Amino acid sequence: MPRDPLIGLVGKPSSGKSGIRSVPIELLDVAGLVPGAHQGKGLGNKFLDDLRHADALIHVVDVSGTTDAEGKATRGYDPSVDIVWLRSEIVNWILGNLMQKWGGLKRRHIAIKATAVETLQNQFSGYGSNSAIVARTLDKMQLKQPLQDWTDDTIASVVNHFVDEKFPTVIALNKIDHADSDKNVAKIAKMEKPERLVLCSAISEVFLRRLVKQGFVRYIPGSEFVDTRDDLIEQGEADGGGLKEMDEKLKQRIENLKDMVLYRFGSTGVNQVLTRASELLGLVPVFPVRNIGTFGGGEAGGGGGGEKAAVFRDCVLVKKRSTVGDVYRKVMGDAPLAYVETVGGVRVSEEDEVGVGKNDILSFKVGRA
Template identity: 70%
Template sequence: MQDKCRPNYGSCVDGRRSVPIELLDVAGLVPGAHQGKGLGNKFLDDLRHADALIHVVDASGRTNAEGENTRGYDPSQDIAWLRSEIVQWIKGNLWERWGSIKRRHTAVKATAVDTLQQQFSGYGSTSSVVARTLDKLAIKEPLETWSEETVDRVVAAFTDEKFPTVIALNKIDDSDAYTNLMKITKQQDPNLVVACSAKAELFLRKMAKQGYIRYTEGTEFVDTREDLIADGDPDGGGLKELDEKNKATIEEYRDMILFRYGSTGVVQVLSKAAEVLGLVPVFPGVYGYLKMLLLAQAKMIFYRSK
């Protein structure tokens, strides 16, 4: 397989090609971040450089909005207030200068797209992003007559267009997570919600690296020495023998995560973020190489609620 997978960019393992993306892991926020509380200003400044936002949510409900240990917290609140913080930050920056923005807009006879792009360029926006935002809203009134309510709608739509967000519901290995997972999936676009367990992924990768299991990342497939011997390989694939504790952990992850969800979800989170940006890699010839370069340039904010 390796001779069929010789990437000029990225890597190839057992015939499976991987393309790198840039991730920025930032600290969790607290409500009021747009007013400078906590690390709000730092996070919101980092957001300017992102193409997509991966919001990692504690699906177990064992951590509240302030990052304190608890039980029974509703993690759907984190999703709502994080988006609200971003919207309020952008709205605040725009609205405090709205009077002068309108006057200049009228004086130079600019289009709404041109005027808004001047204001949104600091968030990494482009004219096409602004144009798509306004097209979706289908606002007929000229910009100089917009009410604050209209500005609110524009900022909210721009936020969704500029910062598409994938919700990574982490800790699905926790007994309390399933109920929250079902609730959030109904509230949000299910195509943007991914159930995942970073804990399980870390464990499986560690075991594979140390030679105890054969693990295909992004799938449900995990083979132990005993599995391979049972399948007819007397050498067990050269894998080491697992102790009882690690055997039990693997069986637990198989039952609770891999067989139920199809994977730990970690690879799927990154793939989904690339998908919402329309970055689907295709690899034939030079066109495939160019597509890989485009994908590699995507920047994603990896944000944890807590």
């Protein structure tokens, strides 16, 4: 199974100082899927087995309608269908496995007087689940009847809620700059929760990153801005930032990309897909720094070899409701902790929670208090 590291932008410092930090994530490029996968069609079994290793799913949808359900080139295809049947395949895979064992599972549940969480976790562990995920699933459903009295409809509902909890999904609506995309985006937007949708143009992102490597543009992934040599000269950089001169054809391509993607949608959307996935998982970016004054690793004010610019040294992702102490142990391990400071040199407790804009910039002082 390919596992490709990718850098995703996750946040900006909440204090107003400049800087963006990235964190590495792992993308699992899973096998392709066709309708009927839960019955073993195509590479269905491989795809569904791959899902066990994922914390979140990114479903890339060709919103231009130029690719059908089997990946063949076409025109006028309704991409909303892909969203429906993909979820259906996952649900039917889990539901089918569960129903095959339900009779024996129910008898054992009664005999050992297990809780519903215990019984379901025994079945769902193979999908990468844990007891907390199962418990959240049942809590949200607020079921009153005991497991042995569940109807087929109740079991199907449990599986649907479990899929939502175990496989939070971002739907990346790709090829947004295609002429046929607007109507498809509008249809899908009526079907899905807005927090699940991200508009993107992967080919635009690839193009811009290639130009950066070739020295033609200045571009930060996830940004709505791209600067050419001419742009930087206009902004006062006499040498144009050291960028190469472009021919008229390349200049026009960049202007078209700006108009069709960056100015219209605010970015190519590729990095936003990764950020949205971390948000669905409830992950919080926290910035551990050595110097709380510069947000860097040296001494304040740049003296003694310290850092002159305010820049984050690192970023880690932690789960919601994590404490300062949880972050410390993730970063520093078992080293003794003297005290912790946040923005302004304010001391915080190990029991204080972290969140976006709350104790998310931390300086740990190692030693005995």
